[in-house]
Amino acid sequence: xSSETKQIxxxxxxxxxxxxxxxxxxxxxxxFLLVAPLLLFxxxxxxxxxxxxxxxSVDDKMVTEMLPKTFKAxxxxxxxxxxxxxxxxxxxxxxxxxxxxxxxxxxxxxxxxTKNGFKSIIKKLRRKSKSFEEGNYxxxxxxxxxxxxxxxxxQAIKRRAPAYTGQKYLKGIDMFKNENGEIVSVPEDRRIHxxxxxxxxxxxxxxxxxxxxxxxxxxxxxxxxxxxxxNLLMICVLLxxxxxxxxxxASWMILLQQQGLVNDFFVGIGLxxxxxxxxxxxNKTGSYVAxxxxxxxxxxxxxxxxxxxxxxxxxxxxxxLGGTPFVAFWKVYFPLTIPGxxxxxxxxxxxxxxxxxxxxxxxxxxGTLISNQIAFHMKSTLDWSFASAMGLMLxxxxxxxxWVYNKLVGIxxxxxx
Amino acid sequence: xALPKYTExxxxxxxxxxxTICAAVFFFLIAPLFVIFPLSFNAEEFLVFSDGMKRxxxxxxxxxWYKDMIYGTKNPWGLATKNSFIIAIFATIGSVILGTxxxxxxxxxxxxxxxxxxAVLISPMIVPLIISGVAIFFFMAKAGLAATHLGIxxxxxxxxxxxxxxxxxxxxxxxxxxxxRAAASLGSNPVNTFMKITLPLILPGVISGGLFAFVTSFDExxxxxxxxxxxxxxxxIQMWTGLREQLSPTILAVATCLIILSTLIxxxxxxxxxxxxxxxGINR
Numbered sequence: 207x208s209s210e211t212k213q214i215x216x217x218x219x220x221x222x223x224x225x226x227x228x229x230x231x232x233x234x235x236x237x238f239l240l241v242a243p244l245l246l247f248x249x250x251x252x253x254x255x256x257x258x259x260x261x262x263s264v265d266d267k268m269v270t271e272m273l274p275k276t277f278k279a280x281x282x283x284x285x286x287x288x289x290x291x292x293x294x295x296x297x298x299x300x301x302x303x304x305x306x307x308x309x310x311x312x313x314x315x316x317x318x319x320t321k322n323g324f325k326s327i328i329k330k331l332r333r334k335s336k337s338f339e340e341g342n343y344x345x346x347x348x349x350x351x352x353x354x355x356x357x358x359x360x361q362a363i364k365r366r367a368p369a370y371t372g373q374k375y376l377k378g379i380d381m382f383k384n385e386n387g388e389i390v391s392v393p394e395d396r397r398i399h400x401x402x403x404x405x406x407x408x409x410x411x412x413x414x415x416x417x418x419x420x421x422x423x424x425x426x427x428x429x430x431x432x433x434x435x436x437n438l439l440m441i442c443v444l445l446x447x448x449x450x451x452x453x454x455x456a457s458w459m460i461l462l463q464q465q466g467l468v469n470d471f472f473v474g475i476g477l478x479x480x481x482x483x484x485x486x487x488x489n490k491t492g493s494y495v496a497x498x499x500x501x502x503x504x505x506x507x508x509x510x511x512x513x514x515x516x517x518x519x520x521x522x523x524x525x526x527l528g529g530t531p532f533v534a535f536w537k538v539y540f541p542l543t544i545p546g547x548x549x550x551x552x553x554x555x556x557x558x559x560x561x562x563x564x565x566x567x568x569x570x571x572x573g574t575l576i577s578n579q580i581a582f583h584m585k586s587t588l589d590w591s592f593a594s595a596m597g598l599m600l601x602x603x604x605x606x607x608x609w610v611y612n613k614l615v616g617i618x619x620x621x622x623x
Numbered sequence: 624x625a626l627p628k629y630t631e632x633x634x635x636x637x638x639x640x641x642x643t644i645c646a647a648v649f650f651f652l653i654a655p656l657f658v659i660f661p662l663s664f665n666a667e668e669f670l671v672f673s674d675g676m677k678r679x680x681x682x683x684x685x686x687x688w689y690k691d692m693i694y695g696t697k698n699p700w701g702l703a704t705k706n707s708f709i710i711a712i713f714a715t716i717g718s719v720i721l722g723t724x725x726x727x728x729x730x731x732x733x734x735x736x737x738x739x740x741x742a743v744l745i746s747p748m749i750v751p752l753i754i755s756g757v758a759i760f761f762f763m764a765k766a767g768l769a770a771t772h773l774g775i776x777x778x779x780x781x782x783x784x785x786x787x788x789x790x791x792x793x794x795x796x797x798x799x800x801x802x803x804r805a806a807a808s809l810g811s812n813p814v815n816t817f818m819k820i821t822l823p824l825i826l827p828g829v830i831s832g833g834l835f836a837f838v839t840s841f842d843e844x845x846x847x848x849x850x851x852x853x854x855x856x857x858x859x860i861q862m863w864t865g866l867r868e869q870l871s872p873t874i875l876a877v878a879t880c881l882i883i884l885s886t887l888i889x890x891x892x893x894x895x896x897x898x899x900x901x902x903x904g905i906n907r
Contacts, residue, residue, distance in 0.1 A: 233733035236731070240725060251778075259757060443652060457658050567866050
């Protein structure tokens with residue numbers, strides 16, 4: 207490039223390139239300013255709070271702040287034998303302060319999460335510590351209860367020293383860090399969360415499969431029928447779509463109850479005896495049936511919008527080239543509908559995996575999903591950090607599915623209705 | 624779907640099997656909704672069809688559950704209905720304004736980081752509701768907005784805007800930008816151009832996005848369960864508690880009203896969709 211290339215100037219005498227760039231920047235800022243209010247709103251009220259969930263799920267400062275001196279003294283302790291007097295004295299000083307502030311109850315709840323059995327011995331220590339004499343705290347504390355003389359309980363306290371912890375995530379998959387710092391599974395009979403994760407995946411998977419099997423034929427019918435019939439049938443898909451979720455769940459509760467119409471029908475055709483009506487609600491069956499019907503429109507609509515664009519002459523061409531209708535369908539029509547199948551399955555699977563209301567109402571104990579567990583910890587046990595941890599695990603799963611989907615099919619293929 | 628005369632018998636059979644399957648699926652989709660109507664007129668307290676109802680005996684039907692819904696002293700349906708409408712209307716207004724303005728920016732070809740920003744904006748639609756519920760609850764609790772109408776309205780704006788953004792950007796994708804340039808060249812300022820030219824043209828998209836936002840808010844229960852206090856109870860919350868405790872026919876009366884409401888919304892949405900398709904057809 208020679209420096210003699212003549213610059214093109216605008217009428218103001220500014221080089222054209224500069225002027226264009228300036229205009230471009232102005233347009234960019236203008237467009238961005240339009241988006242900014244919503245973007246800020248979503249970031250502040252939604253994205254940050256999800257970050258907050260992350261903080262809460264690993265936050266373990268509570269105990270760290272309650273026993274500052276103890277943990278300072280414990281730094282030198284190797285954790286194998288009972289700690290020496292220094293740790294006991296520090297613990298006593300921390301504990302007296304907590305009792306003064308009436309916070310020792312919180313400490314016992316927290317420590318009980320780590321190891322069962324802290325609740326009673328802390329209560330006992332509070333009573334006895336009033337009459338403690340100065341000095342030689344090790345013996346005095348150990349005399350309160352034999353568990354205070356057990357090294358495992360001191361190891362449990364030491365495990366709560368770090369301000370951040372991943373133990374809520376481990377708990378979410380039924381694992382924990384044992385005394386030696388190894389990550390191990392909880393005993394077989396206490397693994398509740400793994401069962402729930404697997405069940406959530408299983409129900410979401412089968413609901414997706416059922417929805418696909420049912421939606422494909424009717425989407426095809428809707429796409430191939432003449433407009434005036436298909437519009438009428440479309441209402442059958444859209445009316446449930448627009449109807450309240452709770453109304454639809456209520457109707458399933460009526461249908462599936464033991465004296466309900468479905469059971470009446472089974473008795474009527476002699477499939478089951480009148481006095482032996484099967485339980486179809488408050489178990490997995492209830493979740494399957496209700497969720498399939500409720501999520502079906504989400505499968506039909508994307509399939510329909512894709513099938514609508516496929517020209518019928520393609521099938522005719524396939525047949526005229528010698529294919530039977532089945533071959534023409536399988537080799538020509540079906541591959542063309544794959545974007546619709548992908549979008550529908552993604553939508554249904556992701557909605558199903560995070561389902562809460564319907565399983566809670568018709569799922570009973572054996573048909574509830576991971577969301578129900580999250581809600582339970584939010585509302586009943588108030589273990590918010592655990593609820594956050596499980597929520598984020600679920601979120602990671604959902605985002606991973608999106609990522610895979612985006613690689614395979616492309617996210618742009620999703621259409622709304 | 625008449626078959627040509629030369630169709631071979633086994634394809635003919637397959638065709639009828641296919642139609643039967645379709646009929647069964649349509650029945651599965653729509654029939655459950657119709658169980659609710661007759662039972663809401665049940666004279667008795669049980670949620671099964673009484674013998675009188677099966678005989679179509681007029682005495683077996685009554686309006687008592689509708690009366691109970693409106694006049695029942697123990698039923699907070701009045702408060703719930705009022706709250707539901709207030710929350711849904713304000714949430715819709717908020718979602719439509721924020722969403723439409725953002726969609727205008729997103730549709731500009733000068734918009735930087737379009738994909739990333741779009742992903743953030745529609746994330747409330749993608750993330751499972753229970754997680755949104757937890758996150759929004761944490762925010763509202765910190766901001767002191769838990770158990771207030773404002774908190775719930777803001778939460779529903781978060782959940783409703785993605786629908787508005789999506790429908791309006793879709794409408795704008797078929798929008799001919801030369802009309803706004805024409806308006807500008809004739810001396811109109813941007814606000815005036817938007818109100819007089821752009822908005823009327825994209826109105827079907829805006830309204831159908833608004834309908835989505837309205838229904839989302841009106842039907843939303845997961846987030847409200849975390850946020851609502853006794854004063855903020857909504858129709859879905861009342862239904863939820865009712866269904867958990869005891870399935871009473873009053874709930875079915877409410878459900879019938881909700882089905883009628885959703886039918887009205889469906890008709891509006893369909894008319895709008897057709898209108899916008901017609902308009903787009905003319906543009907082509």
